[in-house]
Amino acid sequence: MPEIRPRCPLCTGEMKKNGKRNARTRWRCKNTTCGISEQTHRPDITAKRHFTYFHNHVTGIYPITECARLMKVSTRTVYRYFEPLWLIEIPNNPDKHRIHDQIFIDGTYTAAGCLLIASTPDHVLCWHWCKQETTHSYTQLLSKLAAPLCVVLDGGQGAQAAIKKLWPNTLIQRCLIHA
Structure with a gap:
């Protein structure tokens, strides 16, 4: 597989390897009049690394301080990454x-x-973010689903109105805990 060599950003000439810095390859332009030096950046690898630590933090594997220690940055920087x-x-x-x-x-x-x-x-079917439990909000939620045989709810008027509007033949059961 041929090596992918970057082009010079100034003169678009070929570049050659010029050692390493922070475990990343440095490149120098072969053109003697230009001679620019740079490191290639892989934002996809960085984003994957940040997401892996973010996932570990959100799922409870690492606290934010542990993520910062493993990433060798401050907690403030980790917050900025996340x-x-x-x-x-x-x-x-x-x-x-x-x-x-x-x-x-x-x-x-x-x-x-x-x-x-x-x-x-068994599982969550769908969800919807809103400001309040209104008929419109419940209509937005329930319009994503086919009409079930029965709906169990907390007794809110917005939910009942949305169910009667969208699914007139569906039975409504009030939750015993909310009653």
């Missing part, structure tokens, strides 16, 4: 054609807003 990773969109594509016997819907309030969740006894 900041864009919090914004990664998690896939939320339920099978619209699968009919479930029973689903549970409820809202959970966090500092970021309200998270509406539709689930079965």
Whole structure:
């Protein structure tokens, strides 16, 4: 496999290896009048490394201080590395054609807003972020799913109205814990 050599950013001439620095290959332009020197950057490898540590932190394997120690940077730098990773969109594509016997819907309030969740006894089907538990918010959540036989909910008026609008033949059961 031929080696991939970078081109000079100044004169676009060929470059040759010129030692290593911080375990990365340095390159120098072969053109004697140019002679520019640089290191190639692999942002994909850096991003993969940051995501691996982020995943280990989020899943509880490493605290932030341990991530900083292993990455050999300060905790403030780790926070800066992790900041864009919090914004990664998690896939939320339920099978619209699968009919479930029973689903549970409820809202959970966090500092970021309200998270509406539709689930079965086994797993989460879909979710929707909103400001409040309103009919519109529940309509956004439930429109991603096929009509189930029964829906268990906490008794909120927004959820009942959305179910009656989207799924008129679905039975509604109030959760015993919320009653």
